[in-house]
C-alpha cells in the first residue's frame with residue numbers, strides 16, 4: 116500500500132482574500148488553518164492554533180515571541196510576515212530555533228513613497244484644518260481670506276530657494292520618496308542611515324547622484340545636522356531599540372520653524388508627547404504620521420490627534436490593491452519556499468540583523 120504523506124500544517128493569522136488564499140488552498144500537501152476574518156485574530160487564537168505548525172503567515176501587529184514559538188513546537192520552519200518591517204518578531208528567539216523569516220520589501224516602495232509625500236503636502240498645506248472647515252459646515256461663514264489657512268510653500272519659490280529633503284533611513288522607500296521630491300524641485304538631500312561605513316555611503320551617494328543629475332548634494336550627516344537642514348524630513352527607518360525615540364525634544368528643537376516631519380515607518384521612532392509639544396510651541400510647522408507608538412490604541416484624546424497641524428492616518432502607508440495583494444502573494448511564496456527548504460523570495464538574514 117502506498118504510504119500516505121503527512122500534510123504540512125500552515126497557520127494564517129487572518130484571511131488574505133480571494134486573490135491570495137487560493138495560492139495556499141491549491142497546494143495539495145498543505146493543511147491550511149486560517150482565522151476566517153480580515154481583522155486581527157488575537158494572540159489567543161494564534162497560540163491555540165499554531166501547535167504543530169510547519170509554517171505561518173503573520174501580520175505586523177502580532178508580537179511573535181518565545182511564547183508563540185513554544186506554542187508552535189519543533190516543526191516550525193518558517194515565519195512569513197506580510198510586511199516589510201519585522202520589529203514585531205523576536206529575532207533572537209527565531210535564530211536560536213533556526214526558523215527562517217520572510218518579509219515583503221520592494222512591492223510597497225512606491226505606495227509608501229506616494230503616501231509619504233501625500234502626508235508632507237497635507238501637513239504643510241493645513242489640510243486637516245481646511246477639511247474641517249468644510250466638514251463642520253463652516254465654509255459659508257469662513258468665506259475666503261487672503262492669508263487664511265496659509266502654510267509654507269512645499270516646493271521652491273525661485274531658483275535661489277534651495278530646498279533640502281532629509282531622511283532617517285535611506286533604503287528603497289526613502290530613495291523612491293527622494294525621486295518624487297526631486298520632481299518638486301528639491302536639490303539637496305541629507306540622511307542618516309544604519310550603516311556607518313564611509314565607503315558604503317560614498318557608493319550610495321554616487322549612485323543616487325548619477326540617477327538624479329539635478330541633485331547638488333546627497334550626504335550622510337549626523338542627526339543634529341539633519342534636524343537643522345531639512346525642509347521636509349521623512350522617517351523611513353526600521354523600528355526597534357536602535358531607533359527608539361530617535362526623534363525627541365532635543366531633535367525637534369533644532370528643526371526649522373517651517374519644516375514638516377513625516378513618519379511613515381514605525382511609531383516608536385518618535386516621542387509623541389515631544390512632537391505634540393513641538394507643534395504647539397512652533398518648533399516646526401507640521402507633521403504627517405501614518406504610525407504612532409501604541410497604535411492602534413489611539414483615541415481622540417491622543418496629544419497628536421488634538422494638534423491642528425498634525426495629520427494622522429491609521430497605518431495605511433502601503434494600502435493600495437497593487438501593494439497589498441503583492442505583499443500577500445510574496446508572503447505565500449516565502450512560506451512555500453521555507454517549507455520546501457529553498458531560499459525565500461525575500462528573506463531576513465536573521466543572524467546579520
Ligand SMILES: O=CC(=O)O
Pocket residue numbers: 175197198199200201223380433
Ligand atoms: O508598516 C508596514 C510594513 O512594515 O509593511
